[in-house]
Amino acid sequence: MKPDLRNWLSEMDRQGIMKHISREVSPINELAAVGKKLEPEYGAFFEHVEGSTMPVVTGLMTSRDRMAMSLGMPYEELLSRFSKALAEPLPCKVLGAEEGPFAIKENILTGAQVDLGILPACLHHEKDSGRYLTAALCVVKDPDTGIRNVCIHRHEVKDRNHLGALLLPRHTNQIFSKAEAEGRPLEVALAIGVHPSLLLASQATTPLGVDEFEIAGALLGEPLELVKCETVDLEVPVESEIIIEGRFLPNVRENEGPFGEYPKTYGPKAPRHVIEVTAITYRNSAIYHTIIPATMEHLLLGGISREASIMQVIRQATPNVRKVHITPASGCRYHVVIQLDQKHEGEAKNAMFAAFTSSTEVKHVVVVDPDIDIYDMQDVEWAIANRVQAGRDVFIIRDAMGNKLDPSSRGGVSDKMGIDATIPMNDKKERFQKIHIHGYENLNLDDYLK
Numbered sequence: 001m002k003p004d005l006r007n008w009l010s011e012m013d014r015q016g017i018m019k020h021i022s023r024e025v026s027p028i029n030e031l032a033a034v035g036k037k038l039e040p041e042y043g044a045f046f047e048h049v050e051g052s053t054m055p056v057v058t059g060l061m062t063s064r065d066r067m068a069m070s071l072g073m074p075y076e077e078l079l080s081r082f083s084k085a086l087a088e089p090l091p092c093k094v095l096g097a098e099e100g101p102f103a104i105k106e107n108i109l110t111g112a113q114v115d116l117g118i119l120p121a122c123l124h125h126e127k128d129s130g131r132y133l134t135a136a137l138c139v140v141k142d143p144d145t146g147i148r149n150v151c152i153h154r155h156e157v158k159d160r161n162h163l164g165a166l167l168l169p170r171h172t173n174q175i176f177s178k179a180e181a182e183g184r185p186l187e188v189a190l191a192i193g194v195h196p197s198l199l200l201a202s203q204a205t206t207p208l209g210v211d212e213f214e215i216a217g218a219l220l221g222e223p224l225e226l227v228k229c230e231t232v233d234l235e236v237p238v239e240s241e242i243i244i245e246g247r248f249l250p251n252v253r254e255n256e257g258p259f260g261e262y263p264k265t266y267g268p269k270a271p272r273h274v275i276e277v278t279a280i281t282y283r284n285s286a287i288y289h290t291i292i293p294a295t296m297e298h299l300l301l302g303g304i305s306r307e308a309s310i311m312q313v314i315r316q317a318t319p320n321v322r323k324v325h326i327t328p329a330s331g332c333r334y335h336v337v338i339q340l341d342q343k344h345e346g347e348a349k350n351a352m353f354a355a356f357t358s359s360t361e362v363k364h365v366v367v368v369d370p371d372i373d374i375y376d377m378q379d380v381e382w383a384i385a386n387r388v389q390a391g392r393d394v395f396i397i398r399d400a401m402g403n404k405l406d407p408s409s410r411g412g413v414s415d416k417m418g419i420d421a422t423i424p425m426n427d428k429k430e431r432f433q434k435i436h437i438h439g440y441e442n443l444n445l446d447d448y449l450k
Contacts, residue, residue: 083311152203338352367422
């Protein structure tokens with residue numbers, strides 16, 4: 001079975017975790033409101049969206065278990081599979097024209113035919129500056145190496161053939177800067193409607209020069225099949241629903257935003273990059289995917305990949321790390337909880353330093369012992385309340401690089417805090433032991449309530 005969006009939607013239907021909405025909805029606020037009401041229990045498939053012939057889906061993976069399920073494995077296996085995929089990417093397979101016809105080429109719009117208005121792009125929040133593409137894989141190539149880079153940015157629909165784009169100081173921006181320094185545009189392709197594994201791979205934290213499509217192939221266990229675009233020298237997943245081709249314009253910036261982002265605040269309006277669209281290709285009966293910002297689908301896509309990457313970095317500092325959790329309340333970016341089987345004095349602090357170096361977005365790190373459930377924030381808070389003395393166990397790093405979308409930062413400059421909530425190595429562990437009722441875990445309450 002090919003790894004595409006439609007197969008995963010069929011599986012969601014089979015399991016009863018996708019709700020179909022047959023009444024017509026507006027892409028202006030209404031669709032996002034319904035989708036947000038349904039998540040995280042259900043995804044939403046909107047069969048009729050005002051102003052477009054394309055149905056819209058949202059909420060493809062609203063839990064860690066569902067993300068793993070889309071790859072046919074439990075969540076514990078997904079983390080190890082993702083770590084292996086980061087270490088051993090699998091080269092893609094580019095299909096030639098003779099291997100077609102390809103569904104993604106069933107409709108091809110170029111030149112004056114191009115019209116972004118055919119897409120049911122949504123206005124998600126009341127103060128958003130316009131309709132946005134939020135689930136499009138952004139594909140570019142490094143002009144020096146020819147290696148693809150794949151990620152997700154937000155794209156504001158400006159008119160029939162222009163998009164605004166927020167490029168944070170990451171790989172796409174680095175690559176574009178190379179082209180812009182020579183006065184050249186950077187070719188780009190946006191793929192909408194792909195299998196969850198591709199979305200997950202696009203969020204991998206890697207050095208520049210790693211093709212995230214190869215990570216997706218390693219996750220899937222087979223080379224990802226790509227096909228060449230029509231008007232740009234790029235390759236895109238053959239099983240995509242919609243492809244938008246174009247180019248980032250050099251030395252052109254236009255106001256973009258505000259936009260409701262993952263911290264549940266609005267990113268401000270500012271002059272940002274512009275894409276000129278040169279082609280749109282799409283399947284017959286194409287399905288449009290939108291990610292409602294700050295929902296679990298949005299947060300976990302970044303969180304799961306970051307957890308695997310952070311785990312790799314921490315393991316280099318200490319092999320005794322058990323688990324890593326980036327909390328949804330922090331946008332799956334700012335707060336990291338580390339479960340550590342500490343063997344040596346100071347090991348917890350080394351783990352914290354490693355977490356900070358893994359990503360500029362990490363803001364607060366808490367380290368706990370193996371008896372603490374890092375996915376239960378009441379348990380984590382219990383450890384902070386009962387095992388922490390601020391003068392001994394809390395440290396602060398001032399004026400480090402953070403995230404510009406953090407409203408408390410100073411233009412992206414942020415303080416960082418580490419909390420060692422582990423039992424002190426030289427103290428009596430009995431003092432910190434949790435109370436426990438013998439037989440509690442195996443007791444079946446129904447036996448007493450019949």
